[in-house]
Each structure stands twice: as structure tokens, then as C-alpha cells.
Amino acid sequence: MNLMENTTLLFNDEMENIIDAMDLSQEAPVEEPQRQYWFMKKARQLVKEQSEKLGRPLTANITTFGCQMNARDSEKLVGILERIGYVEVPDENADFVIYNTCTVRENANLRVYGRLGYLHSLKKKNPHMMIGLCGCMMQEPQVVEKLKKSYSFVNLIFGTHNIYKFAELVVSSLLSDRMIIDIWKDTDKIVEDLPVERKYPFxxxxxxxxxxxxxxxxxxxxxxxxxxxxxxxxxxxxxxxxxxxxxxxxxxxxxxxxxxxxxxxxxxxxxxxxxxxxxxxxxxxxxxxxxxxxxxxxxxxxxxxxxxxxxx
Structure with missing residues (x-):
């Protein structure tokens, strides 16, 4: 068994070329990851328009709760955000704040609800601010119901199974004033060759x-x-x-x-x-x-x- 032969590498510049080549005048492709490349280009266009209106780059912050799997998922989210034009900042005073949640312990859920109260006060000062929630906590139906009822200011809710659709979900959020909810119960889908921004170089x-x-x-x-x-x-x-x-x-x-x-x-x-x-x-x-x-x-x-x- 030899897996070391005939492997193709998709580096950042190659991915960038593919994204640039996407034709937004055509429908988004059905196949992945090409579909997400199309939405990255569309999101980049929308982010650029909003950035020009504000006269500054749009900023984003991701807070990760939980395990190394969540930490890796957050690196994927950051990779896509940077690819579409957001600048990562170290705190929640940002244009797009995402909580990548954990639900192994009840205390983790309570921390998220507490932090959402703080985000609501920030959003009142910054009306175009977007708030996204993802991760394991979002896979619990009672959590999503509570968010719909008590935290209607949240823009985007998605779970663990469709994280690869993040660029597509960002476009939906940027084009809509309503809460976007996209939760899958399960999946057998694995999508390769999407952006990742590593936290450590080594x-x-x-x-x-x-x-x-x-x-x-x-x-x-x-x-x-x-x-x-x-x-x-x-x-x-x-x-x-x-x-x-x-x-x-x-x-x-x-x-x-x-x-x-x-x-x-x-x-x-x-x-x-x-x-x-x-x-x-x-x-x-x-x-x-x-x-x-x-x-x-x-x-x-x-x-x-x-x-x-x-x-x-």
C-alpha cells in the first residue's frame, strides 16, 4: 500500500485562481467544493461593497468553546472569512462575531447564553453587525428553539455537519434581514480543499x-x-x-x-x-x-x- 504517489496539492494561490475564475453571472455550481468557491467570490463582492460604504475593512472575531475538533473547525471558518475579505480581530468589537460552541457540559451552554447578552448590546451600537452561532450546541433542537424565541438578533445558526457550506451561509446572511438557520441531523459528506488559516506556524x-x-x-x-x-x-x-x-x-x-x-x-x-x-x-x-x-x-x-x- 502506497499513498505517497500521484497526490495533487491545492495551494492557496491555486485556490485563489479557481475562485477568481468563477462566473457570478451563471448559477452556482452543484458540485463541491466548486460551489463554495462560487459563494466565496459572491461573498467577497458583498463584503467589498459594505466595506466601501463604511470606508474601512470589515472585521471578524471567532470565539471557540470546547475541544481540538472545534478549534480546527474555527481555523476553517477563519480561512474562509479571510478569503472573502474580513480582517480577523482579537475581540468581539467586530462586524461579524461567531461563537463556535460546545455542549459536552451544561456550563458551556450557559456561558454562550451569557455572552450573547453582551453581543446584543454591541449590536445596538453597530446595527450592521452580524452574529453567528455554530458547533455542537446548535445540534440540540431545544437550543435552537430557545435562540429563535429569546435571541432573535442572531443572524446565522448552523451545526457541525455543514461547516463546509460556511461561504454559502455567509452570503445568505449578508443578503437577508432574517435569522438564517441551517442544521443537519447527520451527513456522510466530506468536502476537501477549502481554506484553512492555522493558528500556529509549526x-x-x-x-x-x-x-x-x-x-x-x-x-x-x-x-x-x-x-x-x-x-x-x-x-x-x-x-x-x-x-x-x-x-x-x-x-x-x-x-x-x-x-x-x-x-x-x-x-x-x-x-x-x-x-x-x-x-x-x-x-x-x-x-x-x-x-x-x-x-x-x-x-x-x-x-x-x-x-x-x-x-x-
Whole structure:
């Protein structure tokens, strides 16, 4: 098995060329990620128009609650925001504020509701300000109902399954005065080659799978992240190769249960086999992963870790 051959790399300048080539006089493409490139160009046009009216760049701020998976999702949101013309700022005095929420503990929900009260006061001073909520908390129907009833000033609500549609959702929000809600119960869709803005130059999280099939009695994750779905191993290797070319020396492989990676692939592959392929990437020095479930720990994985020079 060799995943290191014939991989294509989509770098930032290549993505930019594709976005620029999108024809806004035509309908948005149906296929992904081309559809999102079309909406990025449309959003860029709308952001530019509003920026010219205000006489300054539009600003954005993302606050992340929760786990490393959420942190990685926020990097994707920032990547798209910057691509369409927003400038990231460190606090909520911004034109577009997004809370990427967690719902593992009740206290996380209460913090979000408390912060929304503060955002409402800011929005009264800045009427064109947009407020977006996403992440695990939004996958709970009772939360969305409460937001509709008590926090009608929120502009955009979306969940964990359709984060790749962010550019499309931003366009909907910019063109509408009503609250936009787009929540999916589940999905088997994985969209590659979208912008990501890393927080650290030397390390990066890399999603290898999404969702969880373990319905532990104390845990809400399978309900808010959906069933397990693994990324194609070639896409994972391709992403890490691209990161290494950009200066990354350490990756954190992310999944709700990385030990069960590969079970739903057309050509099943174990987590141990994936680690073996990633280890071959020249220039990569350290490999971390989280989280893992003991029930899926294999002798094969123990052996790979024992012989590895890079796995921590």
C-alpha cells in the first residue's frame, strides 16, 4: 500500500485562481467544493461593497468553546472569512462575531447564553453587525428553539455537519434581514480543499474522521457529531504533505475515536496502517493523535507505535 504517489496539492494561490475564475453571472455550481468557491467570490463582492460604504475593512472575531475538533473547525471558518475579505480581530468589537460552541457540559451552554447578552448590546451600537452561532450546541433542537424565541438578533445558526457550506451561509446572511438557520441531523459528506488559516506556524490539527458510533451513557457526542465517517487516506496524506511544505513539523490527528478509523471506507484501512503511511512523509517530525477508545486498540497499533520514530 502506497499513498505517497500521484497526490495533487491545492495551494492557496491555486485556490485563489479557481475562485477568481468563477462566473457570478451563471448559477452556482452543484458540485463541491466548486460551489463554495462560487459563494466565496459572491461573498467577497458583498463584503467589498459594505466595506466601501463604511470606508474601512470589515472585521471578524471567532470565539471557540470546547475541544481540538472545534478549534480546527474555527481555523476553517477563519480561512474562509479571510478569503472573502474580513480582517480577523482579537475581540468581539467586530462586524461579524461567531461563537463556535460546545455542549459536552451544561456550563458551556450557559456561558454562550451569557455572552450573547453582551453581543446584543454591541449590536445596538453597530446595527450592521452580524452574529453567528455554530458547533455542537446548535445540534440540540431545544437550543435552537430557545435562540429563535429569546435571541432573535442572531443572524446565522448552523451545526457541525455543514461547516463546509460556511461561504454559502455567509452570503445568505449578508443578503437577508432574517435569522438564517441551517442544521443537519447527520451527513456522510466530506468536502476537501477549502481554506484553512492555522493558528500556529509549526503545528496543525488534521481531521482524519468525524463522528462517533459509541453511545456511552454519559456522552452527547454521537448525537451532535453524527455517525463515524473516515476521510480518504490519500486526502489525509495530501493535506499533511501540503502542511509540511508550509513549515509544519507536527500534526495532531483528530477524530472522536481515531482507533476505529477506516471502517467505513470503500477500501477499509486500519488506523495503524494510516499512521504507517503518515510516518513516511519527509520533513514531518512528530505525530500526535486524539481521541482514542480502548475497545478499538489493536496489537497492530501497539506494534506500529513501538517501532515509530515520530508518534508521540
Amino acid at each position: 503545528k496543525s490539527g488534521v481531521n482524519i474522521m468525524f463522528g462517533c458510533n459509541n453511545f456511552c451513557s454519559y456522552c452527547i457526542v454521537p448525537y451532535v457529531r453524527g455517525r463515524e465517517r473516515s476521510r480518504n487516506p490519500k486526502d489525509i496524506v495530501r493535506e499533511i504533505e501540503r502542511l509540511v511544505k508550509d513549515g509544519v513539523v507536527e500534526v495532531m490527528l483528530l477524530g472522536q475515536n481515531v482507533n476505529s478509523y477506516g471502517k467505513n471506507l470503500d477500501e477499509p484501512m486500519t488506523f495503524a496502517q494510516l499512521l504507517t503511511e503518515i510516518e513516511k512523509i519527509e520533513g514531518l517530525k512528530r505525530i500526535r493523535f486524539m481521541t482514542s477508545h480502548p475497545k478499538d486498540l489493536s496489537d497492530e497499533l501497539i506494534e506500529v507505535m513501538k517501532n515509530s520514530k515520530k508518534i508521540l
